[in-house]
Amino acid sequence: MKSTTHIAAAMALLSGAADAFWRMECHSRLGLARLDPIVEPGEVASHAHVIHGGSNFAEDTTYEDLRDSDCTSCRVTQDTSAYWTPSLHFVYENGTTELVNQVGGMLAYYLLYGENITAFPAGFQMLAGDTRLRNFSGAVPDPEKSLWTAEDKTQHNLGQKALGFNCLNYAKTPEGSMYRHFLPDKEYMDANCADGIRAEIFFPSCWNGKDLDSTNHRDHMKYPDLVNDGTCPEGFETRVPSLFYETIWNTAAYNGVGGQFVWANGDPTGYGYHGDFIMGWEVDFLQSAVDTCTDPSGEIEACPLFNIITEAEAAKCTLKNSVVKALSDDDCAGPADGLCGNVPIQYGPAYASKLNPGGTAPPTSAVSLPASSGAEASTTSIEAVPTLSYKAPTSAVTDKYGGGISVANVNGGDVSVGGERHNTLKTTSSSSTTPAAAIPVVTSAPASVADSESEAGSIIATSTYTSAGTVYEVAIEEVEVYVTVEAAAPARKRYAHAHAHHMHHRRDKEHGLLGRY
Numbered sequence: 153m154k155s156t157t158h159i160a161a162a163m164a165l166l167s168g169a170a171d172a173f174w175r176m177e178c179h180s181r182l183g184l185a186r187l188d189p190i191v192e193p194g195e196v197a198s199h200a201h202v203i204h205g206g207s208n209f210a211e212d213t214t215y216e217d218l219r220d221s222d223c224t225s226c227r228v229t230q231d232t233s234a235y236w237t238p239s240l241h242f243v244y245e246n247g248t249t250e251l252v253n254q255v256g257g258m259l260a261y262y263l264l265y266g267e268n269i270t271a272f273p274a275g276f277q278m279l280a281g282d283t284r285l286r287n288f289s290g291a292v293p294d295p296e297k298s299l300w301t302a303e304d305k306t307q308h309n310l311g312q313k314a315l316g317f318n319c320l321n322y323a324k325t326p327e328g329s330m331y332r333h334f335l336p337d338k339e340y341m342d343a344n345c346a347d348g349i350r351a352e353i354f355f356p357s358c359w360n361g362k363d364l365d366s367t368n369h370r371d372h373m374k375y376p377d378l379v380n381d382g383t384c385p386e387g388f389e390t391r392v393p394s395l396f397y398e399t400i401w402n403t404a405a406y407n408g409v410g411g412q413f414v415w416a417n418g419d420p421t422g423y424g425y426h427g428d429f430i431m432g433w434e435v436d437f438l439q440s441a442v443d444t445c446t447d448p449s450g451e452i453e454a455c456p457l458f459n460i461i462t463e464a465e466a467a468k469c470t471l472k473n474s475v476v477k478a479l480s481d482d483d484c485a486g487p488a489d490g491l492c493g494n495v496p497i498q499y500g501p502a503y504a505s506k507l508n509p510g511g512t513a514p515p516t517s518a519v520s521l522p523a524s525s526g527a528e529a530s531t532t533s534i535e536a537v538p539t540l541s542y543k544a545p546t547s548a549v550t551d552k553y554g555g556g557i558s559v560a561n562v563n564g565g566d567v568s569v570g571g572e573r574h575n576t577l578k579t580t581s582s583s584s585t586t587p588a589a590a591i592p593v594v595t596s597a598p599a600s601v602a603d604s605e606s607e608a609g610s611i612i613a614t615s616t617y618t619s620a621g622t623v624y625e626v627a628i629e630e631v632e633v634y635v636t637v638e639a640a641a642p643a644r645k646r647y648a649h650a651h652a653h654h655m656h657h658r659r660d661k662e663h664g665l666l667g668r669y
Contacts, residue, residue, distance in 0.1 A: 172264040172446035174455055178204035178226040179257035180467035184239060184484050186493055188509075189213040190277055190369055190428050198507035199283075199495050200416040200484040202239045202399070204258050206232030206432050207472040215275045218432035223469035226260070228452055229459045233432030235260050237353065238283075238416040238425065239484065240401045241491060245410040250486035252413065255348060255400040261450070264442060265357060265381045266391035271439035272431040275364040278373050280314060280355040280395075281426030283417045283507075286500020288312055288333055297378050307385075310375040316352030317422050319345040320400065329396075330354060330379070335413060335422030342407045349403045349413075353427040355395040358384035369428075393442060397427050416484070417507065418495040424504065 182204050188197035194212040203209055206221035213234060221232040240252040290309050303309065316330035321344060329352055341349065356373040357380075363372035376382035380394055403413060414420040433441075437457070445455035452458050484492040491497075498504040 172448060173450045174262050174441070174445045174447075174452055175450040176226050176228060176231060176260040176262065177257075177452060177463075178235060178260060178466070179463045180204075180225045180469070181254065181257060182207065182209060182225040182469060183471045184251065185471075185479055186482060186484070187211055187479075188236070188428065189234075190279055190365075190430065192509040195509040196479060197493075198509045199418070199491070199493050200239050200482075201236040201428075202254065202258070203234065203236045203471075204260075205234040205236075207469050208232075209234050209471060213430060215277075215431060218430060219434070221432070222472055223466075224432075225257075225466050225469045227460050227463065227466050229461060230437055230457075231433055233260075234430040235397060235427070237351070237397060237399060237427045238419075240349075240351070240403075241414055241416060241486070242403075242406050242409075243411050243414055243497070248487050248489060249414075249491055250488070251484065253402045253405065255402050258397060258399045261394075261396040261398070262442075262445075263380065263394040263396060264446065265394045266376070266384075269391050269393060269442050270359070271435050271442055272392055272433070273364060274431065274435050276431040277365050277369065277429060278355060279369045279426060279428045280353050281311065281424070283419070283424045283426050284504040285312070285423040286419065286421050286498060286502065286504055288423055290333075292333075293331060294333075300378075305377045307374055310377070310379050311356075312423070313379050314354040314356075314375065315422065315425050316350075316354075317425075318350035318352060318398075320347035320350055321345060322347050329398075333423070335415075335420070335425075338406075338412055341403050341413075346404055346407075348400050350398050350400045351422075351425060352396065352398045353425060354380055355397075355427065355429065357392055357394040358388035359390040359392050360388050361390040395429060414491070414497055416491060416493075416495065418491065418497045418504070420497055421500060423500070 181202055184200060184202055186197040186200050187203065187210065188201060189210065189212050192198065192211075196211070204225050206218040207223045207225075208217045208221040210217070218232045218234055223229075224232050226233075226235075235258060237258075241249045242252055243249050290304065290312060294313060295304070304313075312333055313330065315333045317332050317335050318327050318329065319332070319336060319341070320326075323346065335349070336345065356370075356375040358374040358376055360372050360374075366372040374385045374388040376384050380396075384391065406413075412420055415422070415425060417424055417426075419425065431438075441455065441457055444457055447454035452460055482492045493507070495507060
């Protein structure tokens with residue numbers, strides 16, 4: 153159920169142009185290859201990526217190279233930027249791997265949070281995420297942003313919160329973007345994610361105003377203190393467009409099939425998901441787009457500056473440079489005996505070992521899956537990850553156009569854009585959206601304490617989260633407090649109203665869990 157209190161509070165946090173954005177549609181893949189000109193320039197990359205954008209993408213691509221592209225796999229011809237993320241693969245029980253199909257390619261959102269937004273400069277590049285991470289250090293799920301502590305707002309934790317793995321079920325109200333920061337296990341996906349998984353990553357938007365890159369490709373950028381919006385750290389006050397990638401993967405095609413999903417970098421958890429970006433716009437044009445393309449629908453057709461091509465035209469664009477000879481034997485799509493580059497699966501929770509670029513031998517043996525007990529996988533063990541119930545968003549920048557960040561139109565209903573289906577249930581402040589069909593969940597949250605109001609006041613909001621095996625439930629109660637103020641003369645009473653927030657806890661007898669505060 154959508155709370156009008158939550159929606160109003162969230163929308164109040166958004167500044168003037170916060171609901172302005174455009175959604176760059178890159179429905180066709182430029183290529184699938186072990187190329188990464190940011191992290192491993194001039195070499196065969198350690199693992200595979202799905203690549204979208206300008207055709208002049210290679211092992212050592214520069215801004216000038218991208219500007220010289222003959223075409224782009226995205227639908228706006230002025231954008232020859234490069235966008236890439238790891239590919240998702242399915243590992244069968246016999247160790248054979250194959251590429252999971254993308255649905256609708258990739259969307260790159262340019263969200264205009266903050267004030268005085270500056271276009272990316274020529275030569276700018278960055279990445280988000282850490283390919284070697286295999287755990288999550290924060291509470292699950294995230295606390296309400298208004299309750300975030302200094303620990304929640306460290307750059308490390310903000311970066312982890314910038315990942316999302318959205319469980320898609322078009323028969324239900326859509327989940328909020330970046331709600332779940334790990335890849336659900338296959339049992340959960342089979343039971344809940346009838347329409348696949350949407351991988352999401354939000355890039356930092358606070359720039360130091362001088363460096364086009366940094367040694368680790370991160371230090372010239374920082375996240376604002378609410379991930380997508382908020383206050384930029386000192387020294388990083390220059391706001392650039394907030395980039396957000398989303399890619400839908402057809403995991404539902406493997407429903408009931410034995411095996412597991414793993415990213416091309418050998419990560420089965422999702423914690424090591426990452427994305428890369430090289431700026432490919434003409435700078436002045438991008439600045440004009442930032443200033444002009446502010447229609448809240450996010451549709452590229454709503455921007456008068458963009459030269460838009462059809463999906464069919466964009467699909468004709470492929471890598472301009474012939475793939476380096478060392479990659480000629482790669483079979484990243486499979487079926488193959490293992491991941492291309494001979495990448496091992498590393499479960500964590502320890503930091504994964506570094507993958508070395510340059511490997512040219514094709515996989516010679518199938519990937520080994522862990523024992524069914526989940527206790528051991530080669531020399532590493534699987535970290536127990538929390539389970540989150542399917543949960544609809546309460547608010548987002550584009551709430552009025554649909555749940556989460558993904559939107560396709562403003563009229564409501566399920567629509568398809570280039571094969572990528574989006575649920576665009578319309579939200580209003582006076583109504584709630586009821587799922588059309590109930591889908592079983594792996595873990596159910598305890599019943600809401602809002603079912604019965606306290607004598608003192610009324611419950612205006614509740615939230616639950618699980619940490620270390622304990623279910624916590626927080627209720628925010630609105631209480632009217634009367635304060636008597638004595639005047640010198642004549643004596644009279646004045647009443648001031650205040651809001652007091654109380655936290656309640658109760659024992660969930662069914663699960664035997666105590667919510668502690």
